[in-house]
Amino acid sequence: MMTYVSCFFLGGFILSMIAVACNPSPFYGSFGLVAVAGFGCAVVVGSGGTFLALILVMIYVGAMLVVFVYSAALAADRYPESWGSGGVAGQAVGYLLGVMVASGFFWKEEYGVLWGFGGSVEELAPQRGDIGGVSWMYSLGGPLLVISAGALLLTLFVVFEVTRLLHRGAFR
Amino acid sequence: MTPPHFAFSATFILALTGLVFHRTHLLSALLCLEGMMLSLFVALSLWALQLDITSFLASPLLLLAFSACEASTGLALLAATARTHGSDRLQSLNLLQC
Numbered sequence: 104m105m106t107y108v109s110c111f112f113l114g115g116f117i118l119s120m121i122a123v124a125c126n127p128s129p130f131y132g133s134f135g136l137v138a139v140a141g142f143g144c145a146v147v148v149g150s151g152g153t154f155l156a157l158i159l160v161m162i163y164v165g166a167m168l169v170v171f172v173y174s175a176a177l178a179a180d181r182y183p184e185s186w187g188s189g190g191v192a193g194q195a196v197g198y199l200l201g202v203m204v205a206s207g208f209f210w211k212e213e214y215g216v217l218w219g220f221g222g223s224v225e226e227l228a229p230q231r232g233d234i235g236g237v238s239w240m241y242s243l244g245g246p247l248l249v250i251s252a253g254a255l256l257l258t259l260f261v262v263f264e265v266t267r268l269l270h271r272g273a274f275r
Numbered sequence: 276m277t278p279p280h281f282a283f284s285a286t287f288i289l290a291l292t293g294l295v296f297h298r299t300h301l302l303s304a305l306l307c308l309e310g311m312m313l314s315l316f317v318a319l320s321l322w323a324l325q326l327d328i329t330s331f332l333a334s335p336l337l338l339l340a341f342s343a344c345e346a347s348t349g350l351a352l353l354a355a356t357a358r359t360h361g362s363d364r365l366q367s368l369n370l371l372q373c
Contacts, residue, residue: 113282116317120286123310124293129302136306136313139286143317146279150324155335159316162339167309167346174350175302177357198292202285209276236323236332244333251340258344262351266358 109149116142117202125195128183129175137168154234279321286314301356301363305349312342 119138127135140163144156184191240248276284290310297303316335323331357363 109278113278116282117285117289120289120310120314123306124289124297126293126297126299126303129300129306132303132306136309139310139313143313146282146317147320147324150279150321152320152324152332155320155332158336158339162343163313167343170346170350171302171306171309174353177354177363194297198289202289205285206281209281236329237336239330240333240336243330247333247337251337254341254344258347262347265348265351265355 109146112142112145112149116146118199121195121198121202122186125186125191125198127186127191130172130183131185133168133171133175136171137164140164140168154237283314283318283321287311287318290314299364301353301365304365305346305353308349309342309346312338312345316342 116139119135119142122135123132123139126132140159144159147156147159186192186195290307294304294307294311297307316338319338320332320335323329323334353363
Protein backbone atom coordinates (compact mmCIF):
# COMPACT_ATOMS: atom_id res chain seq x y z
CA MET A 104 0.00 0.00 0.00
CA MET A 105 2.74 2.41 0.95
CA THR A 106 4.48 1.47 -2.27
CA TYR A 107 1.53 2.53 -4.39
CA VAL A 108 1.07 5.78 -2.45
CA SER A 109 4.72 6.78 -2.73
CA CYS A 110 4.81 5.77 -6.40
CA PHE A 111 1.82 8.05 -6.99
CA PHE A 112 3.42 10.96 -5.15
CA LEU A 113 6.81 10.68 -6.83
CA GLY A 114 5.25 10.27 -10.25
CA GLY A 115 2.98 13.22 -9.68
CA PHE A 116 5.97 15.29 -8.57
CA ILE A 117 7.79 14.62 -11.83
CA LEU A 118 4.69 14.99 -14.01
CA SER A 119 3.65 18.31 -12.52
CA MET A 120 7.18 19.62 -12.95
CA ILE A 121 6.91 18.61 -16.61
CA ALA A 122 3.69 20.62 -16.70
CA VAL A 123 5.60 23.67 -15.44
CA ALA A 124 8.64 23.19 -17.64
CA CYS A 125 6.91 22.69 -20.98
CA ASN A 126 6.20 26.43 -21.26
CA PRO A 127 2.46 26.96 -21.09
CA SER A 128 1.02 30.39 -20.42
CA PRO A 129 1.86 31.77 -16.97
CA PHE A 130 -1.62 31.08 -15.59
CA TYR A 131 -1.29 27.39 -16.27
CA GLY A 132 2.36 27.46 -15.26
CA SER A 133 1.53 28.79 -11.81
CA PHE A 134 -1.20 26.17 -11.46
CA GLY A 135 1.40 23.54 -12.28
CA LEU A 136 3.68 25.01 -9.62
CA VAL A 137 0.85 24.60 -7.08
CA ALA A 138 0.74 20.93 -8.04
CA VAL A 139 4.53 20.66 -7.70
CA ALA A 140 4.36 22.18 -4.22
CA GLY A 141 1.57 19.81 -3.19
CA PHE A 142 3.35 16.68 -4.38
CA GLY A 143 6.62 17.87 -2.89
CA CYS A 144 4.85 18.27 0.44
CA ALA A 145 3.53 14.74 0.11
CA VAL A 146 7.02 13.41 -0.56
CA VAL A 147 8.44 15.22 2.49
CA VAL A 148 5.55 14.02 4.69
CA GLY A 149 6.08 10.46 3.54
CA SER A 150 9.65 10.70 4.71
CA GLY A 151 8.65 11.98 8.14
CA GLY A 152 9.05 15.72 7.90
CA THR A 153 5.59 16.95 8.78
CA PHE A 154 6.56 20.40 10.02
CA LEU A 155 8.68 21.11 6.95
CA ALA A 156 5.74 20.22 4.72
CA LEU A 157 3.50 22.54 6.73
CA ILE A 158 5.96 25.40 6.28
CA LEU A 159 6.17 24.63 2.55
CA VAL A 160 2.39 24.80 2.17
CA MET A 161 2.15 28.01 4.16
CA ILE A 162 4.91 29.80 2.28
CA TYR A 163 4.19 28.53 -1.20
CA VAL A 164 0.46 28.18 -1.54
CA GLY A 165 -0.26 30.75 1.12
CA ALA A 166 2.01 33.59 0.17
CA MET A 167 4.23 33.16 -2.81
CA LEU A 168 1.83 31.68 -5.32
CA VAL A 169 -0.75 34.34 -4.59
CA VAL A 170 1.85 36.89 -5.66
CA PHE A 171 2.67 34.79 -8.71
CA VAL A 172 -0.96 34.57 -9.80
CA TYR A 173 -1.37 38.30 -9.26
CA SER A 174 1.68 38.93 -11.42
CA ALA A 175 0.28 36.63 -14.09
CA ALA A 176 -2.43 39.23 -14.53
CA LEU A 177 0.28 41.70 -15.57
CA ALA A 178 1.55 39.28 -18.17
CA ALA A 179 -1.81 38.41 -19.65
CA ASP A 180 -1.92 36.70 -23.00
CA ARG A 181 -4.77 37.30 -25.34
CA TYR A 182 -4.73 33.70 -26.47
CA PRO A 183 -3.31 31.65 -23.60
CA GLU A 184 -1.71 28.35 -24.42
CA SER A 185 -2.72 25.49 -22.20
CA TRP A 186 -1.18 22.04 -22.26
CA GLY A 187 -3.44 20.99 -25.12
CA SER A 188 -2.01 23.31 -27.74
CA GLY A 189 0.51 22.00 -30.20
CA GLY A 190 3.91 23.27 -29.18
CA VAL A 191 3.35 22.84 -25.47
CA ALA A 192 2.06 19.29 -25.86
CA GLY A 193 5.01 18.39 -28.08
CA GLN A 194 7.48 19.68 -25.51
CA ALA A 195 5.67 17.85 -22.74
CA VAL A 196 5.87 14.59 -24.67
CA GLY A 197 9.56 15.22 -25.30
CA TYR A 198 10.26 15.82 -21.61
CA LEU A 199 8.24 12.73 -20.68
CA LEU A 200 10.25 10.59 -23.08
CA GLY A 201 13.46 12.01 -21.66
CA VAL A 202 12.41 11.19 -18.11
CA MET A 203 11.41 7.67 -19.11
CA VAL A 204 14.74 7.04 -20.83
CA ALA A 205 16.63 8.39 -17.80
CA SER A 206 14.59 6.28 -15.38
CA GLY A 207 15.25 3.21 -17.48
CA PHE A 208 18.94 4.06 -17.30
CA PHE A 209 18.90 4.33 -13.50
CA TRP A 210 16.41 1.54 -12.81
CA LYS A 211 17.59 -1.48 -10.87
CA GLU A 212 15.52 -4.50 -10.03
CA GLU A 213 16.01 -4.38 -6.28
CA TYR A 214 14.41 -0.95 -6.14
CA GLY A 215 11.05 -2.66 -6.37
CA VAL A 216 11.10 -2.94 -2.59
CA LEU A 217 12.64 0.48 -2.03
CA TRP A 218 9.75 2.68 -3.12
CA GLY A 219 9.17 3.67 0.48
CA PHE A 220 10.96 6.81 1.43
CA GLY A 221 13.07 5.55 4.27
CA GLY A 222 13.76 7.72 7.26
CA SER A 223 12.26 7.35 10.66
CA VAL A 224 8.51 7.31 10.43
CA GLU A 225 7.21 6.20 13.78
CA GLU A 226 3.51 6.59 14.05
CA LEU A 227 2.25 8.72 16.92
CA ALA A 228 5.74 9.50 18.12
CA PRO A 229 5.72 12.38 20.61
CA GLN A 230 8.77 14.05 19.14
CA ARG A 231 9.55 13.74 15.47
CA GLY A 232 12.95 14.49 14.05
CA ASP A 233 12.06 17.65 12.21
CA ILE A 234 10.50 19.29 15.25
CA GLY A 235 13.82 18.85 17.01
CA GLY A 236 15.68 20.30 14.06
CA VAL A 237 13.48 23.35 13.86
CA SER A 238 13.77 23.98 17.59
CA TRP A 239 17.52 23.73 17.07
CA MET A 240 17.20 26.54 14.59
CA TYR A 241 15.50 28.72 17.15
CA SER A 242 17.96 28.00 19.94
CA LEU A 243 21.46 27.55 18.59
CA GLY A 244 20.84 28.75 15.07
CA GLY A 245 19.96 32.26 16.11
CA PRO A 246 22.68 33.95 14.03
CA LEU A 247 21.40 32.16 10.94
CA LEU A 248 17.93 33.49 11.65
CA VAL A 249 19.32 36.99 12.00
CA ILE A 250 21.19 36.63 8.71
CA SER A 251 18.11 35.44 6.81
CA ALA A 252 15.93 38.14 8.35
CA GLY A 253 18.52 40.69 7.25
CA ALA A 254 18.44 39.21 3.74
CA LEU A 255 14.66 39.56 3.65
CA LEU A 256 14.89 43.17 4.82
CA LEU A 257 17.51 43.91 2.17
CA THR A 258 15.21 42.34 -0.42
CA LEU A 259 12.44 44.68 0.66
CA PHE A 260 14.58 47.70 -0.11
CA VAL A 261 15.74 46.11 -3.39
CA VAL A 262 12.11 45.68 -4.43
CA PHE A 263 11.38 49.31 -3.54
CA GLU A 264 14.30 50.52 -5.61
CA VAL A 265 13.48 48.36 -8.63
CA THR A 266 9.79 49.14 -8.85
CA ARG A 267 10.19 52.87 -8.35
CA LEU A 268 9.83 54.63 -11.67
CA LEU A 269 11.04 58.09 -10.82
CA HIS A 270 14.24 59.48 -12.22
CA ARG A 271 16.20 57.81 -9.47
CA GLY A 272 14.83 54.32 -9.96
CA ALA A 273 16.46 51.38 -11.63
CA PHE A 274 14.19 51.59 -14.70
CA ARG A 275 13.97 55.03 -16.24
CA MET B 276 19.76 6.24 -7.05
CA THR B 277 16.67 5.22 -5.19
CA PRO B 278 13.34 6.44 -6.63
CA PRO B 279 12.99 9.54 -4.38
CA HIS B 280 16.49 10.62 -5.31
CA PHE B 281 15.70 10.08 -8.96
CA ALA B 282 12.47 12.07 -8.54
CA PHE B 283 14.04 15.22 -7.19
CA SER B 284 17.03 15.03 -9.52
CA ALA B 285 14.69 14.66 -12.49
CA THR B 286 12.58 17.61 -11.38
CA PHE B 287 15.66 19.77 -10.96
CA ILE B 288 16.92 18.89 -14.45
CA LEU B 289 13.44 19.40 -15.92
CA ALA B 290 13.06 22.85 -14.41
CA LEU B 291 16.58 23.77 -15.54
CA THR B 292 15.86 22.75 -19.15
CA GLY B 293 12.57 24.62 -18.99
CA LEU B 294 14.43 27.71 -17.84
CA VAL B 295 17.06 27.36 -20.55
CA PHE B 296 14.93 26.58 -23.58
CA HIS B 297 11.77 28.63 -23.13
CA ARG B 298 11.92 32.33 -23.08
CA THR B 299 8.64 33.72 -24.32
CA HIS B 300 7.53 35.12 -20.97
CA LEU B 301 9.67 36.35 -18.12
CA LEU B 302 7.15 34.90 -15.69
CA SER B 303 7.61 31.41 -17.13
CA ALA B 304 11.32 31.67 -16.46
CA LEU B 305 10.59 32.77 -12.89
CA LEU B 306 8.24 29.82 -12.42
CA CYS B 307 10.95 27.45 -13.60
CA LEU B 308 13.37 29.05 -11.09
CA GLU B 309 10.83 28.46 -8.34
CA GLY B 310 10.54 24.87 -9.41
CA MET B 311 14.31 24.50 -9.11
CA MET B 312 14.24 25.91 -5.60
CA LEU B 313 11.38 23.61 -4.69
CA SER B 314 13.24 20.52 -5.83
CA LEU B 315 16.27 21.72 -3.85
CA PHE B 316 14.03 22.06 -0.79
CA VAL B 317 12.78 18.50 -1.19
CA ALA B 318 16.35 17.28 -1.74
CA LEU B 319 17.70 18.95 1.41
CA SER B 320 14.85 17.81 3.61
CA LEU B 321 15.00 14.23 2.31
CA TRP B 322 18.73 14.17 2.90
CA ALA B 323 18.44 15.31 6.50
CA LEU B 324 15.42 13.10 7.21
CA GLN B 325 16.84 9.91 5.77
CA LEU B 326 20.15 10.26 7.55
CA ASP B 327 18.47 11.41 10.81
CA ILE B 328 20.57 14.54 11.07
CA THR B 329 18.21 16.65 13.09
CA SER B 330 20.46 19.68 13.31
CA PHE B 331 20.45 20.06 9.52
CA LEU B 332 16.68 20.12 9.31
CA ALA B 333 16.80 23.88 9.72
CA SER B 334 18.57 24.23 6.38
CA PRO B 335 15.46 23.71 4.19
CA LEU B 336 13.71 26.51 6.05
CA LEU B 337 16.62 28.88 5.49
CA LEU B 338 16.69 27.84 1.83
CA LEU B 339 13.01 28.69 1.64
CA ALA B 340 13.67 32.13 3.11
CA PHE B 341 16.35 32.84 0.51
CA SER B 342 14.12 31.54 -2.28
CA ALA B 343 11.48 34.01 -1.09
CA CYS B 344 14.09 36.74 -1.53
CA GLU B 345 14.83 35.53 -5.04
CA ALA B 346 11.18 35.28 -6.01
CA SER B 347 10.35 38.74 -4.74
CA THR B 348 13.26 40.31 -6.61
CA GLY B 349 12.26 38.52 -9.80
CA LEU B 350 8.66 39.62 -9.47
CA ALA B 351 9.77 43.19 -8.87
CA LEU B 352 11.76 43.05 -12.11
CA LEU B 353 8.67 41.62 -13.80
CA ALA B 354 6.47 44.44 -12.55
CA ALA B 355 9.03 47.05 -13.61
CA THR B 356 9.36 45.64 -17.13
CA ALA B 357 5.60 45.33 -17.44
CA ARG B 358 5.29 49.01 -16.60
CA THR B 359 8.04 50.25 -18.86
CA HIS B 360 7.57 47.91 -21.84
CA GLY B 361 3.89 47.05 -21.65
CA SER B 362 4.28 43.30 -21.34
CA ASP B 363 6.78 40.79 -20.06
CA ARG B 364 7.48 39.13 -23.36
CA LEU B 365 11.20 38.78 -23.68
CA GLN B 366 11.08 39.53 -27.41
CA SER B 367 9.98 43.07 -26.71
CA LEU B 368 12.72 43.77 -24.22
CA ASN B 369 15.37 44.59 -26.82
CA LEU B 370 13.04 46.54 -29.10
CA LEU B 371 12.73 49.63 -26.99
CA GLN B 372 16.10 50.23 -25.49
CA CYS B 373 16.05 52.92 -22.91
